[in-house]
Amino acid sequence: MDTDQRLREAAEKLALTLAQGGMQKTTARVMTALLYTRQDAMTAADLCAELSISSGAVSTAVKQLIPIGLIERVPAPGSRRDHYRFRQGAWASLMSQQNAMLATMGAAAQEGLDAAGQDSVTGRRLHEMKDFYAYMTKQLIPLIDSWRQRYAAQHADTPR
Numbered sequence: 001m002d003t004d005q006r007l008r009e010a011a012e013k014l015a016l017t018l019a020q021g022g023m024q025k026t027t028a029r030v031m032t033a034l035l036y037t038r039q040d041a042m043t044a045a046d047l048c049a050e051l052s053i054s055s056g057a058v059s060t061a062v063k064q065l066i067p068i069g070l071i072e073r074v075p076a077p078g079s080r081r082d083h084y085r086f087r088q089g090a091w092a093s094l095m096s097q098q099n100a101m102l103a104t105m106g107a108a109a110q111e112g113l114d115a116a117g118q119d120s121v122t123g124r125r126l127h128e129m130k131d132f133y134a135y136m137t138k139q140l141i142p143l144i145d146s147w148r149q150r151y152a153a154q155h156a157d158t159p160r
Contacts, residue, residue: 004038008050011036026053030061034071034086041074041083069093092144092151099140106133 001009011032018028029051034042042050044058051058062084065071070090076083087093109130116122 007036007038024061024064026051026057027061027064029053030058031065031070031086034084041076041085043079043081043083045081047084068097089148092148095140095144099137102133102137102140106130106137109133 012029014035015025015028015032018031019025023031030047030053033047033050037050039046044055044062047053047058048055062071062073066073069087070093071084072087074083074085106129109126113123113126113130116126118124118127
C-alpha cells in the first residue's frame with residue numbers, strides 16, 4: 001500500500017473516532033483530510049475531490065473548524081481560491097478552550113450546591129462535581145503552558 005493510501009485510511013479512521021465522539025462526520029473528515037495531507041494547504045475543491053463531498057458540505061465544515069482554531073484560511077499567491085490548512089498549535093488551542101467549559105461546569109455545580117445545600121444527597125454530588133472541575137481548571141492551564149514551552153523549545157529550528 002502506498003503512502004497516500006495509508007494516510008487516507010488513517011485519516012478516515014480518526015474521522016470515524018471523532019464522529020463517534022460527537023463531531024459531525026463530514027466536519028471530522030475535512031479536519032482529518034487537512035491534518036493528514038502531504039500538501040501545506042488544500043482548496044475547497046481539493047477537499048471535495050479528496051472526500052467525494054459537496055462544496056456546501058466543505059463550507060459547513062470549514063465554518064465549524066475555523067472558529068475553534070483547528071484550521072485556518074491562508075493566502076495562496078496567484079490564486080483567487082481560499083486555501084485551508086491544519087493550524088499549528090491547534091491542539092493546545094483546542095484544549096485551552098476547554099477552560100471555558102470547565103469554568104461553566106464548575107459554576108453550574110456551585111449554583112446547584114447553593115440551592116441544595118452541602119448536607120443533602122444532591123449537595124454531596126454537586127460538591128464532588130465542583131471540586132473536580134476546580135481541580136481540572138487549576139491543572140489544565142499550567143499543563144498546556146508547559147507543553148507549549150516544551151514544544152517550542154524542541155522545534156525552535158523547524159519551519160512551519
